[in-house]
Amino acid sequence: ARVKEVVMVGLVTRPSWRDVKPDWRGLKMLPKVLGGSQGDGAILSLAIKELELEGFCVIGIDDVLTDLRTPLGPLGQYHPDSIAQRDIERAIEVGLALGAVDVGQAVVVQHGVVLGVEAVEGTDALLERCLGLCRGGDGGVLLKLKKAYQDSRVDLPTVGPDTVAKASQAGIRGIAIEADASLLVERARLVRDADLAGMFVTGVKVERCLG
Amino acid sequence: ARVKEVVMVGLVTRPSWRDVKPDWRGLKMLPKVLGGSQGDGAILSLAIKELELEGFCVIGIDDVLTDLRTPLGPLGQYHPDSIAQRDIERAIEVGLALGAVDVGQAVVVQHGVVLGVEAVEGTDALLERCLGLCRGGDGGVLLKLKKAYQDSRVDLPTVGPDTVAKASQAGIRGIAIEADASLLVERARLVRDADLAGMFVTGVKVERCLG
Known part of the structure; x- marks a missing residue:
């Protein structure tokens, strides 16, 4: 062959x-x-x-379909405010710790409270349970990021219109996803759906000590 | 006063x-x-x-009720075998990473697969979802351990007869709990219930770099 x-x-x-x-x-x-x-x-x-x-x-x-790669910054019309920004930072801290031991790629944080952390259940199940766990006020933030030592050629964190729908149902106010180390599926529909749902979707830079 | x-x-x-x-x-x-x-x-x-x-x-x-403190080693008639031992070690690795960022106190590992990691949902909810996530063969191991920087006077990880019942329903084959840094509630009933369920409950030493 x-x-x-x-x-x-x-x-x-x-x-x-x-x-x-x-x-x-x-x-x-x-x-x-x-x-x-x-x-x-x-x-x-x-x-x-x-x-x-x-x-x-x-x-x-993403070497074949280069437009799948997540760019830095907000993709739609909504941007994270200062509280969401702080939740993103806390989620990055937790996500990096989790990724360092090769576990999950997703974390949900609402107003400083880590609502959930992903293991094998996957992001959909994580989002579903966060609905029952969220506190009052604005919703939480979903972060998806690459694990510290994973090979960038496989199993990158992925967000698509389905993620936006599930996140919206779970009361999430925005999605942060690691820029240059994650995939966006059906980007146009994703952005349109996020705008309609009033959610931000933003590519964030994750500082890593290694690689 | x-x-x-x-x-x-x-x-x-x-x-x-x-x-x-x-x-x-x-x-x-x-x-x-x-x-x-x-x-x-x-x-x-x-x-x-x-x-x-x-x-x-x-x-x-545990300064008032000193017999709440978890001793080192198996409490009932069942002991972890080599696979369970390895799952406990993996759970400790993940639990320490999680505790270092002040998140959960519980991890479930089955044959090397991290089935779930606790955030605000609590151990009962963690166990419930692990039932649907577990693989074939012997069940997983639940580890409860103290977070790295938490004050030992409050919020210590706790295991009681209810934990044994919930774990048993979730297909868990044994519970490991950090010796000298966790609490056992109703120990006699806990041990009896674990023996009846065929589960081990064992106090494990967790090596920490700090404190």
Whole structure:
């Protein structure tokens, strides 16, 4: 075959170790997987290395569809006010700590209260439970950011019109998403929906000590 | 009055900043609260300092009821096996990262997968959602641990018979709780219920870089 470049997209549900039924090649990889850190990012990096050993070049979806990349700054007509700005900063602090141990990519903060932190349940489930947890006053802020050590070619945080709809239903007042390290799906519809919902969607710079 | 020592117990639901209606004294405290870190632990520490300025001595509930303190090692007849041990270690890694930013005190890990991480929803809600998230094979492990900078006199992680019941319903195979930095409520009933449910409950040592 003439395939040289590989793009990884879509959903993988991670099984428990006992449910893994590896083939011969998988068996050879297993010691490396079990011996290393157990986060999704670490395991995906091993999968990429394996594809590269086979001669494939693994590239990011945003190398092919460059307009998916999140730019810096507000995308629609609404901007975060000073309270939202402060919630974004607190969310970044929490998100970086979480990402450093290779766990989730999403955090919801409302007026300084960390309403929820994402693990395997995914952003939709996180948003759903935040509806029942939110306090009075303006809604919370959803932040999505890349994990510290994850390979930028796979599993980038993603926001689309569906995220806007779910966030709006959950009483969220705005979405912050890491600029240059995340994907925006159906941007035009996303921005239109956010404007209609009165929500801001903004690309934020996340300062990282490493990489 | 002759009251000298104060013990803080029970539940406080943290409001959003906009819902806070401080009295005169609260108004004077507000700049300190808003100026500092926004985690629960930081705010509770300020409340303790305020009580101390008034001449009260704030002590921990486990200074009064010393048998509440969690000892090291298994409490009932079941012990964590090597997989559970590894899940406990991963949960400690995640819990320490979370506690360092003053967020939750509970983490659920099953076979290396971080099923859930606690924020304001509390341990019961965390356990409930983990039931729908757990993978095949043996269940996950619930870890409860103290946050890095929280004052040991208030808001210690707590496990009781109710935790055992909720964990059992959620398919959890065992509970690890930080030795010497957490509370066991109704220990005899807790151990009996855990034994009946086939669950381990064990006090674990958590190595911390600070304090």
